[in-house]
Amino acid sequence: MLELHYLRDHKKEAIDALSKRKIDATELINTILELDEKRRSNQTELDAILAESNNISKSIGLLYKEGKRDEANLLKEKTSVLKSKSKDLDHLQQEIKDNLQQALWAVPNVPNEKVRAGNSEAENEEVKIVGEKPNLGENNKAHWDLADQYDLIDFELGVKISGAGFPVYKGKGARLQRAMINFFLDENCKAGYKEYQPPHFVNEESGYGTGQLPDKEGQMYHMQDDNLYAIPTAEVPVTNFFRDEIVKLEDLPIQCTAYTPCFRREAGSYGKDVRGLNRLHQFDKVEIVNVAHPDKSYDLLAQMVKHIEGLLEKLGLHYRILRLCGGDMGFTAAITYDFEVWSAAQERWLEVSSVSNFETYQSNRLKLRYRGEDNKTHLCHTLNGSSLALPRVLAALLENNQMEDGIRIPEVLIPYTGFDKI
């Protein structure tokens, strides 16, 4: 949620920047500013009436004490008028605030100056590419065939007990999953992140805090009886740790990492995109979340990018980094870098990480602030990234490392798997 004072002072700038998302926010922002104008004048009026009413009430108390009943009753009549007036204004104010809230929720975050205008993923900018496409030779197989051949993943069994998109990992496949989770967590901890195990279900407020609600309602699994949502990413519970908190300046940046399964309904996906491990309803991911001082958040973003590059390099994967264009960026992000690995048998890039700076967009909703040198409260910046999402890393590892007589395990994972080949 954008800050009102920002929209007041930088209206044109905001509209220009938002146009990079290929939306015209002019009307919406005008509505917001009008509502804000109304809200403020109404507030002033309401406060004045309440102040007068408070004073009269105090006088009535005193008059009763002195036994001046008649005078007190006279004043009572006066307040009844004020009361009905204040009630009307109060209702109006509530209505204005609700409308203002709705309108503010409808405006996505303002893209950073580096973000290029664009409609879709076709216009994303490739900012870096590392490594080379492995040469697999004639008889290479896609990961779903390899998974079958080496008895690593049972998609059919998942369908039987849950449905499509819920694979069952087994044997060395399960072990490799566990190895990657541990490896990623260990690397994140070494880089200064503190490890957490958050709940996998969150309440409604948490959904609003990070921006999944109200607009992405249908993308989450919802347990109606208890009104809880299955987390689509650890970002949701972990970032919400800090909801309604005022953190200490010296504690920044706060760096968290967590492994969780992620649950996504993925309504509307189809075709080759969903084959094998490419898109799942349940998958494992290790996430990093940063709460930062506004002046430091872009340095941190650079560090996060560097850190994730390190992971991919250690795994020996051919990868590239994209800076998303306005139209492909998530609603709440100011800037996003996607990491894609080359899946050699499918001959396509697979997204394995998405790193974003949300600036104050999330913290404004969360009411996540720090106390500055000036002793006042200011909104923090929040950032997060996957480090990493497992299924597509697994897909790429299986495909890229396949050999005549098995699949090679990257050196860094061997201490975790206990085997060097599948």
Add this chain to the structure above:
RNA sequence: GGAGAGGUGUCCGAGUGGCUUAAGGAGCACGCUUGGAAAGCGUGUGUGCGGGCAACCGCACCGAGGGUUCGAAUCCCUCUCUCUCCGCCA
């Protein structure tokens, strides 16, 4: 699931309709005191919104939302969360 007790500021904790402008204590900050420290003394110490160049002023907030009243932390209703006991249970 059943029964009971609770939710007050950064924390502890008093407060059953108006001298509450939320007592008192702790913590924290600053000052005094001291050779230095502790103790002691003094002062300050929440959040949000509105107004103002500012000092400052006003309004709201005692789990949440309604209600009664001229006036609610206090009375009434609904919801919610926590704790204790019982039941069930990895």
